[in-house]
Amino acid sequence: MSIPRRPADVTPQWLGSVLDRDIREVTVQPIGTGQTGATYRVSVTYADDSADLPATFALKLPAQDDAVRERVALGYRSEVEFYTVVADRMRIPVPRCFHSEISDDGADFALLLADMAPAxxxxxxxxxxxxxxxxxxxxxxxxxxxxxxxxxxxxxxxxxxxxxxxxxxxxxxxxxxxxxxxxxxxxxxxxxxxxxxxxxxxxxxxxxxxxxxxxxxxxxxxxxxxxxxxxxxxxxxxxxxxxxxxxxxxxxxxxxxxxxxxxxxxxxxxxxxxxxxxxxxxxxxxxxxxxxxxxxxxxxxxxxxxxxxxxxxxxxxxxxxxxxxxxxxxxxxxxxxxxxxxxxxxxxx
Structure with missing residues (x-):
């Protein structure tokens, strides 16, 4: 499925496809006020027993402004590369990454991370x-x-x-x-x-x-x-x-x-x-x-x-x-x- 560009694109079908689970419902709420990207808390209702997965995630998507997206595409690439190539080889504490993907031009990406609340x-x-x-x-x-x-x-x-x-x-x-x-x-x-x-x-x-x-x-x-x-x-x-x-x-x-x-x-x-x-x-x-x-x-x-x-x-x-x-x-x-x-x-x- 395509990378979600906005919160409305974060559907049970998309989340279910990346987690390989049957998902009944998702709700998406913004976290923080990032200027070069956007972070959301995704709450999940699973259709079956998914005790090995959390009830909430943090999801990072690009900024909604197309001009900003293009300007900071290298930063998006950098973050996706960190979680996919670098993080597991370091000892610095970071959120667990459940899913990552990015478009060829770097302007669209999605990082599904552990929700660190109540931090x-x-x-x-x-x-x-x-x-x-x-x-x-x-x-x-x-x-x-x-x-x-x-x-x-x-x-x-x-x-x-x-x-x-x-x-x-x-x-x-x-x-x-x-x-x-x-x-x-x-x-x-x-x-x-x-x-x-x-x-x-x-x-x-x-x-x-x-x-x-x-x-x-x-x-x-x-x-x-x-x-x-x-x-x-x-x-x-x-x-x-x-x-x-x-x-x-x-x-x-x-x-x-x-x-x-x-x-x-x-x-x-x-x-x-x-x-x-x-x-x-x-x-x-x-x-x-x-x-x-x-x-x-x-x-x-x-x-x-x-x-x-x-x-x-x-x-x-x-x-x-x-x-x-x-x-x-x-x-x-x-x-x-x-x-x-x-x-x-x-x-x-």
């Missing part, structure tokens, strides 16, 4: 607690460790960001980053301070040499590793990582620093970041033997440019919403402050 999404603006941050960096080691410096991952066809050592791609993204910074500064207006504007402009002007730094140390990257892409169990003892549309290969410190810089209040981040990086390094050491703590801290300091890079790329070319604008202004400020406090620009030749 709740992190709050990007409010920030997270130190305990939640430790869960996040522990989980991140489960992505970086199993993929550490393995050149096989360079061959994934749906990598979104430039691969290590690809000078032409690094230059191209550097040009786009400068343009995105200009657009972001203009769109935010007075919501961005003069100091942050200067830091953002300088940082995005250095993206090309930054991407070319340390090409010999790499791992699979989530790319957009922040609170909005994490689900926490109510007792805050378990985390699930979602939204794999920015899968990449690069310096692992970029994921780590992007998380701390955007997902912790600055005064909290500056107080606990050394302990968090140490916690991450110890978790990573269960997979990687030849990566010392001093180099890990240096990669973390260098990696923090990921914060304004992803923030501006996501904001400059997307439609604005009230919460979205507030979130971007918050993330830009936090990322730029972290760059200044960590002296990251001084590390780039």
């Amino acid at each position: 709740v999404q992190g709050d990007q603006i409010a920030g997270c607690s130190p305990a939640e941050a430790r869960l996040a960096v522990d989980a991140l080691a489960g992505l970086h460790g199993p993929s550490w410096c393995d050149p096989a991952w360079m061959q994934l066809p749906c990598i979104v960001m430039p691969k290590p050592g690809d000078e032409a791609a690094a230059k191209g993204l550097g040009d786009v980053a400068r343009m995105a910074a200009e657009i972001t500064v203009d769109k935010l207006g007075e919501a961005i301070s003069v100091e942050d504007r200067e830091t953002l402009t300088a940082a995005m002007g250095m993206v090309t040499p930054w991407l070319m730094a340390e090409p010999d140390r790499f791992a699979l990257m989530h790319g957009d590793y922040r609170l909005d892409n994490m689900l926490f169990d109510p007792d805050r003892t378990r985390i699930t990582v979602v939204d794999w549309q920015t899968l990449g290969v690069g310096l692992a410190g970029r994921d780590l620093a992007y998380f701390t810089a955007t997902s912790l209040l600055p005064e909290v981040r500056s107080t606990i970041e050394k302990d968090l990086v140490g916690h991450y390094h110890r978790a990573l050491s269960t997979y990687v033997a030849d990566y010392d703590a001093e180099t890990c801290w240096r990669d973390y300091r260098l990696g923090v440019l990921q914060a304004p890079l992803l923030t501006t790329l996501g904001f400059a070319f997307a439609s604005s919403t009230e919460r979205g604008d507030e979130m971007i202004a918050t993330m830009v400020h936090r990322g730029c402050r972290a760059i200044r406090e960590l002296g990251s620009l001084d590390m780039i030749a």
Whole structure:
């Protein structure tokens, strides 16, 4: 059967065909407010005993706007590839995938995932607690460790960001980053301070040499590793990582620093970041033997440019919403402050 384009296409016949079960009824309700895609909770009434299958699923479909679908088709390909090729070989906690499919042009896809309720999404603006941050960096080691410096991952066809050592791609993204910074500064207006504007402009002007730094140390990257892409169990003892549309290969410190810089209040981040990086390094050491703590801290300091890079790329070319604008202004400020406090620009030749 054809890939569903909208919630109304999620029929008992379609769901039954992908689960190989007789289904009597389905109901579909939206979850969240994604701008590049849409997520729905699908409740199922089975026609027979299906104790081995859940009563609800989370279903990811493309955005309903055709222009958005075409623009982010590579991201859709990336996420489908993650769940079908990558996820089972990593140790990072992600939802179980029951079904995946994607069209040849990438504009239509469907991912049928485990419903992680009652887990709740992190709050990007409010920030997270130190305990939640430790869960996040522990989980991140489960992505970086199993993929550490393995050149096989360079061959994934749906990598979104430039691969290590690809000078032409690094230059191209550097040009786009400068343009995105200009657009972001203009769109935010007075919501961005003069100091942050200067830091953002300088940082995005250095993206090309930054991407070319340390090409010999790499791992699979989530790319957009922040609170909005994490689900926490109510007792805050378990985390699930979602939204794999920015899968990449690069310096692992970029994921780590992007998380701390955007997902912790600055005064909290500056107080606990050394302990968090140490916690991450110890978790990573269960997979990687030849990566010392001093180099890990240096990669973390260098990696923090990921914060304004992803923030501006996501904001400059997307439609604005009230919460979205507030979130971007918050993330830009936090990322730029972290760059200044960590002296990251001084590390780039």
